[in-house]
Amino acid sequence: MVGTNVVWHHATVTRVRRELLNGHKSVILWFTGLSGAGKSTLAHGVEEHLHQRGCRTYVLDGDNVRHGLCADLGFSATDRQENIRRIGETAKLFLEAGVLVLTAFISPFRDDRARVRKLVPHGEFLEIYCRCPLDVCETRDVKGLYKRARAGEIKDFTGISSPYEEPVAPELVVDTGMLPLEDSVASVIAMLVERGVIRAAPPAAS
Amino acid sequence: MVGTNVVWHHATVTRVRRELLNGHKSVILWFTGLSGAGKSTLAHGVEEHLHQRGCRTYVLDGDNVRHGLCADLGFSATDRQENIRRIGETAKLFLEAGVLVLTAFISPFRDDRARVRKLVPHGEFLEIYCRCPLDVCETRDVKGLYKRARAGEIKDFTGISSPYEEPVAPELVVDTGMLPLEDSVASVIAMLVERGVIRAAPPAAS
DSSP, X not given: XXXXXXXXXXXXXXXXXXXXXXXXXXXXXXEEOOTTSSHHHHHHHHHHHHHHTTOOEEEEEHHHIIIIITTTOOSSHHHHHHHHHHHHHHHHHHHHTTOEEEEEOOOOOHHHXXXXXXXXXXXXXXXXXXXXXXXXXXXXXXXXXXXXXXXXXXXXOBTTTBOOOOOSSOSEEEOTTTSOHHHHHHHHHHHHHHTTSSOSSOOSOO | OGGGGTTOOSOSSOHHHHHHHHTSOOOEEEEEOOXXXXXXXXXXXXXXXXXXXXXXXXXXXXXXXXXXXXXXXXXXXXXXXXXHHHHHHHHHHHHHTTOEEEEEOOOXXXXXXXXXXXXXXXXXXXXXXXXXXXXXXHHHOTTSHHHHHHTTSSSSOBTTTBOOOOOSSOSEEXXXXXSOHHHHHHHHHHHHHHTTSSOSSOOSOO
16 A cells, blocks of 8 residues: 555656667567466567667566565465566566566466556557467476476476466467477567567667 | 477576667666655756766656555555565666666665665665755655654654664765755766766767
């Protein structure tokens, strides 16, 4: 709850001025999908491409959030919800800062993702479903998590003992189980161009 | 085969690359001081100056944090501590994103500020004490908070019914109770130049 002794202030450096300086718009690219679907890989691939174009970007993922901002949270239903809420609010701050922010979290529940979508103006939350069959994710099992989940060592593991709710109307679906990374990256970039977030061709200089 | 590439999900866009693109280093400018000391005013004044130089900046303050990321927190001792912790962790994310991040919170307790300082490498947390006598802040009383605190309508109000612990060794002290805003801004900018965060003269183009 917010006390009444919080008064609104005005900043002179607006989001529009930041976007003008950057030469691109800011949006939230929300990557969602099963563990092992390639969300982080895709997010970082997209970021690399955008950075080379001179865009200001940042990836929020388990690496930099779970050990810091959300270090006090566990994996209970309540904590998972709060985790996504804080990530959404932080993404919103980056959005206001003019940054193209990419988030890579399983974020399995529709309600949680819908709440984040509602935080920002229409068209600024772009949900990207990294679609990859469970058996492919489980075969990859890079972190050995599926094996441990099957053995009952990890509770409420998405896809095994906890549901993953597929996006109903995501802005983009990427078949990360089939496509090579460069094609997946290209489809995200194409969407950003189509939506006018970035320019079609790299700027001559920045 | 795509599956073999899945391990690659570390970030290739490093802070150093972001700083090179931006043409300046990133630091946390942590403004601390009494309510009414002019923290937000100074932070936004500094941001305006930096933006005009082509720097990437963002101000975290009560406006964008208390209603969002920390909307679940009240003003108890525990909640205030958690508030500063989250702000510190968020500032750290902006730091990694290459952004010059400015924070404007009373942050009255030394321990809380010290914890944030420890989150980041040496020299990247710059504590700026906005020094302004209590009676000046209370005379200004822009938000009418002191009056309400004196009337007992606000509990644990810093300076009235809750202590403000002055910084022991801040990187900068600005006498916001005496100096005109432009002079205060100039002293912060001078510090940033001296520390090599920004260049002495505005870049020719950005």
